[in-house]
Amino acid sequence: MKRRSILYLVFCVAILFMAFTPLSRAEFDPESISTPYFLLMDADTGTVIYHRQGDTQFYPASTTKILTCIIALENTTDLDETFSVGPVTDRGSCMGIREGEKLSMRDLLYGLMLVSGNDAADAIAHKLAGGRSEFAAIMNEKAAEIGMTKSHFMNANGLHNEEHVSTAYDMALLARYAMQNETFRKIVSTEQYTTSPTSKKSNGYTLTNSNRLIATGNGKANIEYEYATGIKTGNTIQSGYCLVASATKNDRNLILVILGDNEYEVASEYRFKNAKSIFEWAFEKLETASAADLGMQTQFTVQVSDASLSDAGSGMLSIVADLSTSSVSMLSDDIAAIKADPSLVTVTIQDADSVKAPVKQGDVIGTVVYSYKGFTFLTADLVASRDVADLATQTTGPEPTLEIIDNEEKSGSWLLVWILLAVLIIVVVLIIMLIMSKKSGRIRARRRGYYVTRKR
Numbered sequence: 001m002k003r004r005s006i007l008y009l010v011f012c013v014a015i016l017f018m019a020f021t022p023l024s025r026a027e028f029d030p031e032s033i034s035t036p037y038f039l040l041m042d043a044d045t046g047t048v049i050y051h052r053q054g055d056t057q058f059y060p061a062s063t064t065k066i067l068t069c070i071i072a073l074e075n076t077t078d079l080d081e082t083f084s085v086g087p088v089t090d091r092g093s094c095m096g097i098r099e100g101e102k103l104s105m106r107d108l109l110y111g112l113m114l115v116s117g118n119d120a121a122d123a124i125a126h127k128l129a130g131g132r133s134e135f136a137a138i139m140n141e142k143a144a145e146i147g148m149t150k151s152h153f154m155n156a157n158g159l160h161n162e163e164h165v166s167t168a169y170d171m172a173l174l175a176r177y178a179m180q181n182e183t184f185r186k187i188v189s190t191e192q193y194t195t196s197p198t199s200k201k202s203n204g205y206t207l208t209n210s211n212r213l214i215a216t217g218n219g220k221a222n223i224e225y226e227y228a229t230g231i232k233t234g235n236t237i238q239s240g241y242c243l244v245a246s247a248t249k250n251d252r253n254l255i256l257v258i259l260g261d262n263e264y265e266v267a268s269e270y271r272f273k274n275a276k277s278i279f280e281w282a283f284e285k286l287e288t289a290s291a292a293d294l295g296m297q298t299q300f301t302v303q304v305s306d307a308s309l310s311d312a313g314s315g316m317l318s319i320v321a322d323l324s325t326s327s328v329s330m331l332s333d334d335i336a337a338i339k340a341d342p343s344l345v346t347v348t349i350q351d352a353d354s355v356k357a358p359v360k361q362g363d364v365i366g367t368v369v370y371s372y373k374g375f376t377f378l379t380a381d382l383v384a385s386r387d388v389a390d391l392a393t394q395t396t397g398p399e400p401t402l403e404i405i406d407n408e409e410k411s412g413s414w415l416l417v418w419i420l421l422a423v424l425i426i427v428v429v430l431i432i433m434l435i436m437s438k439k440s441g442r443i444r445a446r447r448r449g450y451y452v453t454r455k456r
């Protein structure tokens with residue numbers, strides 16, 4: 001009886017322990033969230049760690065302002081110089097500025113990124129380009145430069161336009177690019193900022209970051225994330241709730257893009273809570289591995305044009321990717337899957353379809369791109385494994401002029417042989433004819449003697 005009581009007590013304690021012990025971060029399943037478009041990227045390498053419809057176009061809403069901000073930072077010499085604000089919108093979220101008000105670019109950028117000021121975006125567009133459409137053209141040029149191939153921007157603030165689109169992947173590329181700028185990083189990680197006094201607001205504007213991973217607004221629940229480092233929120237009726245977020249933990253830097261959370265189905269906090277869960281899950285599940293250990297194809301063969309006729313490989317050249325110093329950061333399950341079956345990786349050769357001799361061993365011939373689940377996770381140079389001489393450096397015999405002379409000599413020798421042979425034949429024929437002629441004369445002489453004797 002006593003033994004049963006002890007076992008029962010141990011069982012109850014175990015149940016209580018399990019009930020109050022939080023689930024392991026690794027047990028979180030990103031497939032459990034309802035967000036239609038999201039993508040997680042390694043900010044250091046650009047590797048896509050996880051995604052759902054990451055390459056599908058959608059409306060980016062105010063996350064657009066990341067591009068507006070980085071363009072302004074790269075095209076403003078003095079961020080603290082004040083100027084008169086041009087025409088601005090009063091639609092959606094605004095910092096509250098008015099046309100003609102004097103502010104600095106620095107203050108406008110904080111208003112742009114912390115409280116998502118549509119008016120600040122307009123002011124920046126007019127200052128740098130003279131108008132909304134002119135600035136949009138600059139935005140599209142910059143997007144193309146960054147590699148945002150599926151994005152098209154119509155305005156600086158992200159207010160809805162059917163042609164104003166991007167993808168989770170493109171927005172992650174943009175965030176990765178922007179976060180390399182120190183001033184940008186400082187702005188997007190700021191909890192609260194007060195502008196300098198303006199010509200129309202003597203106390204300046206007090207701005208609180210709308211990214212609740214960074215700051216908690218008045219009367220709101222605290223869902224801040226200690227490892228968060230930025231970046232930007234967004235929200236329109238058409239785009240739903242959006243978030244581009246960044247986090248750093250144990251020297252790993254991650255970027256997460258969330259687009260399209262339906263505001264009629266989930267609360268505004270949903271994106272922030274999911275971001276925290278995804279970040280923690282990824283930090284626990286990520287693994288760094290040597291690229292050479294994944295078993296991927298590293299040797300390829302290309303045809304070299306204009307190769308020497310005496311080339312040992314008949315113009316076929318082996319090109320090799322050296323992955324010994326390369327590493328990849330991926331989910332541990334993905335690394336295990338690739339090691340078990342390297343054919344899961346899509347291998348693409350670039351810039352190696354028109355190789356022309358001469359080639360030197362070690363020359364970079366092209367690039368190999370390794371992709372997994374639709375996104376690139378590694379690129380490497382392809383180098384020549386040997387020399388390939390061209391046609392101009394052949395050594396197949398004597399110079400053509402010498403060959404011609406030699407041929408003439410040979411021709412002359414054969415002519416002499418034929419002449420001598422002809423003379424010899426003629427001499428032989430003459431001798432035969434002479435012999436036959438003498439023979440014929442003797443026969444006639446005998447015949448004449450015979451007839452003379454008979455007549456007598």
